Amino acid sequence: MPKPEILDPQGQAVAGALSRLGIAGVHDVRQGKHFELDVADDLDDDTLHRIAGDLLANPVIEDWVVTRVARDGVSS
């Protein structure tokens, strides 16, 4: 996700579209990215965080979280 202090014009455009649809109550929209990696069960969390921090996200402008989810969609 773009860091809170980074202007997100794409999110603002979505917020504008929502108000044009007549939807009230949405104060702000931030647009980010979501990656799904199919990994071996024994791939450790440190490696996943390195993948996220070194390549998938740019820490200068983006915050990121890693969530490990089982194939059936249950978090572990």
Place this chain on the structure above:
Amino acid sequence: MRIGVVTFPGSLDDRDAARAVRRAGAEAVPLWHADHDLAGVDAVVVPGGFSYGDYLRAGAIASIAPIMREVVDSVARGMPVLGICNGFQILCEAGLLPGALVRNAGLHFVCRDQRLRVESASTAWTCDLTEGEELLVPLKSGEGRYVADAATLERLAGDGRIVFRYLDQNPNGAQADIAGISSADGRVVGLMPHPEHAIDPLTGPSADGLALFTSVLRAAASVA
């Protein structure tokens, strides 16, 4: 002097960059993204375009291309590097310059002749220019908004590392009107506008951009 011009899949401006290098009086050496050596060049230009389709983020994948590992190593030894547009994005992603370039504030791709002010003439790529001088060069980018945290911006301004600022209207919402910055030693410079498209009044809005390429020749001569 031999100046390398890197071509990635999706580079667009490598040919104009090579032409600018030749016009300045140097030999242009083509470098390929998958190469593992710099062919003994004295300086490198990382040109504009959409390297690897700009997938992931602009410049992100190019920043870890084999040729960029070599560029990063050579920068540590003081080799001058100029990043233009996508090249600037690549240098930021590679950690050679601080900050990042993100989507233009207005979301529109901006393509126009842009006036710039030279803020620093003490870099390897601007020593043929004068501080306060104004240049007219094309700007063509959708992700040209320079951002950095407050401490970085303060450091860049305090150390004289803001090299170019946009004049007239800020085209993309860049912080502090920043169009280009340099490394601490002034050997690495990145800018969003395209000096390589402004080396000849026949094909560009001016010949103002040529001075960046002649500068590095002078910088190299003064070191040697």
